[in-house]
Amino acid sequence: MVLRTVLSAATAIALVAPAVQAETLRWARAGDALTLDPHAQNEGPTTALNHQIMEPLIIRDMTGAIVPALATDWAPSEEDPNVWTFNLREGVTFHDGATFDSEDVKFSLERAMTPDSDFKELLGSVTEVRAPSPYVIEIVTDGPNPIMPSNLTNMFIMDKDWAEANNAVKVQDYEGGEDTFAAKNANGTGPYKLVSREPDVRTVITINEDYWGKDEFPMQVTEVIYTPIQNAATRVAALLSGEVDFIQDVPVQDLQRVAGADGLDVRTAPQNRVIFFGMNMGDADLANDNVEGANPLADVRVRRAMSMAINRDAIQQVVMRGQSAPAGMIAPPFVNGWTEEMDSASKTDVEGAKALMEEAGYGDGFSIQLDCPNDRYINDEAICQAAVSMLAQIGVNVNLDAKPKAQHFPLINTTQTDFYMLGWGVPTYDSEYVFNFLVHTKGEKYGSWNATRFSNPDLDAKIVGLASETDLPKRDQMIADIWQVVQDEALYIPIHHQVLNWGMASQVGTVVDPEDVPKFKYFTMN
Template identity: 35%
Template sequence: MKKIAFLLVSFFICVTSFGVHAAPLSMAFDSDPASLDPHEQLSESTLQLSHLTFDPLLRWYQNGEIEPRLATRWEQKDDVTLRIYLRENVRFHTGNAFTANDVMFTIQRLKRSTDFRAMFDAISDVQKVDDFTVDVITHQTTPLLLNILTYVFPMDSLFYQGRDEIIKHGETFASKNISGTGPFVLKHRESGVRLDFTRFEDYWDKESKGNVDSIRMTPIRSDSTRLAALLSGDVDFIFPISPIDIPRIKRSSDIKFVGMPSTRILLLHMNQARRVEFRDQRVREAINLAINQSLIVRKILRGFSEAAGQLSVPQFLGHVPDIKPMYDLEKAKRLMIEAGYEEGFRISMMAPNNRYIQDERISQAIVAMLSKINISVDLKTLPKAQYFQEFDHRSADMMMIGWQSDTNDSNNLFEFLVACTDPNTGMGAYNASSYCNAQIDERIRAANIEMSSERRAKLLQEIERILVKESAVVPLLWQSLAWGAKKNIRIENIVNERNFPYIGDLVVE
């Protein structure tokens, strides 16, 4: 009888831990992470991997609030010191214990990362109070510090110590090895082919209802092939879904569709260092006026996005309601004549072909639109991994990029995309325009320390108005997100506008 009771208790514990039953999950995304190093590239696929294999100090709820993860609570000690209390009894995949040393190691490493440096430049120091308490000290008052800390995924300092070099697109220990505290352990990786994960048996979050015990993630570049894999039952969960295919997936009785707007802006950079023509504001304005954002959204994305005339989405403080897309082909032609380029000129353009929804078709449409003001475009599209190496080298006159604000705030867009490039601070790290305006940088710095929402909004909106007046970049659209899954996969509970699905919490019924 005791043996039977023991078995029943064991079964109950198993059911409670894995939420009814343990289940495998097969996922197909459009691409896989280029590296296992969480600090090598600030990208969506890197952050998706981080949420699988690491844990953040804090993370976003679906409603936009912040929830504690490896940080259990925090308190502001003074204007520049935030004390963070850490979760105890947490283990890394190596078996090493998680402590304050790992948080210190990680933040110091983030400050060395080319991609993350601008965000973490606000932090002057991180100090250990005891094994499970740290003080994060900023240079000045920092209104978005908690938002920034959602990007701290503590690394196993004992595992990485002495071999924590960060090289973009390089061959390093961290780019090929991984040890986090997250819900899944990476078991196999074949770049461009598949990644296999298993549930971490010693995962700290025993209250999670997630019951996925293994994952196979397969990159499938083609939208139609990815959807076919879901409809045939070969995979359980896919992202993204082409807008063309949304009606088809909605008609399927076996598949659920989840869509939502995101805060990601898709835009074009015009490289003024490469092209003298782009130094003329009239030419830049003509390019902005010649590109019909609303037509792109309507015809290519079937209305499943929103045409943009500025960088900031409506929910951001920097959004200016009266700035709209400004398509005006006749005015664009007049500006080209005024600038002395009635006959036009030829430029090079690069865009990804598997990073953003319909990115290749959007870039082809832009080529056709620019031809109407006699700008001939030599277009080259590349898979994501190769494209961003070319982007880092600013290899074309015009380049496409999408950016989701890391802090859910306008200023993150500005400091990465349009600030004067400064390798020491990381400002302008993704500014492929060589655009530089001291007035904008001054307002970026002011907004980063301004605690009043009203005054911050004014500063950020001033930046948007300057960008529009100078036609610094070409805003295209704010992207929408779409996922599909089998009916028994409860993805609606774990997807979010940032597209970091919390697979550790996923329930398969």
């Protein structure tokens, strides 16, 4: 099937959606996957596309429940509590016909543990991966790890021989600008095979006729045509006109128009994601401010003042049209460790913020640059624009630099930003995931998304200790203690929890995944 050219917004508004093609689903969202290398970028749209083509050992279904994928069952070893044993699914083949076995899993997990991998924190406690037989894998950890299975739901398995044949053994250095064969090609075991890939233009995948789960899942979508459409008006126009059947990110200002259109639905659910600002609190001086020889963000009073200047209720009502929940911590309510007390802690107090700025020696304020994506989160640039106005009330004059996520995220990964927006989902549903990536000192195994430069060796040890603490009440107390430090230090400025609004032709059958990851093998087309 050939995808027709997307109509302009003005042309499309008057049109209604025609019936969905029986087998083809035309999918659009604001931004494209950054890469097809399954271990290079731990980023939502990237993971969403890779989930169609590749598979992990275990997966979350469309409700968020953990279910088997390439592993059929798993459990801690009875002989050694430091070992998780996974029995693998037999009879599975990769898209090129190669047989899947434990050597592919061992290779993939070891690959995901290397420095360029954006998933290495999830395997930080792993000391060894063993393949004792073709369909058994053993993951050895530094002490018993009670949540290891939850860390594997986005850990995709590659074909070892394919990787070796195509010079793809090494993970793509995405932040360094490296381009590799695995960045644009894929050979997975998933329900769909890659047909063509034009980054930021169009990707086509088609049903894997030899998929092991073909008789277990609806598999009514036999072809997916994926088109990134950054402009919100154009994206909505494409849905209204029938040029696309499914968009994940209906702009909040267009929800009623889409919901009221003949043949279209808006389906809504809370998302497992929080939006926040990060600040460089660790460098002695900042590159993008007007304060010479000092770092105003190093003072916790300044960080608290900036948070107090943000009116989250106004952002919720005006920018998000009610489609958000104000946040006081950088974890969503889905996550173990979240508390209502912490999440309601952020209060707007402009006068109190001014007093803190004065106390910190910045009564006259300062200027700084805010780096913001413009194609990743719901109304991301508009949120940043609102924050600019709010921070000006306490003398923090912000120069906003908004750019596509492909240019924005490397600034965070390589610590080239002093003040930035980030959104964080928690696929493990546990605070350890937040701490490993965002709080632990940035290093070889942990902290890859911690651009705050915050470093606390004692806290690092507690974070690492979570992976091997099997006394769950004690572990929960450790999590609470770590959160207390994060809150006291005001490491981040929480803004809100996102709400998901998926727009689609009424004939498309699905529930909204809290991870914002559609898995098309579950979709129906009635």
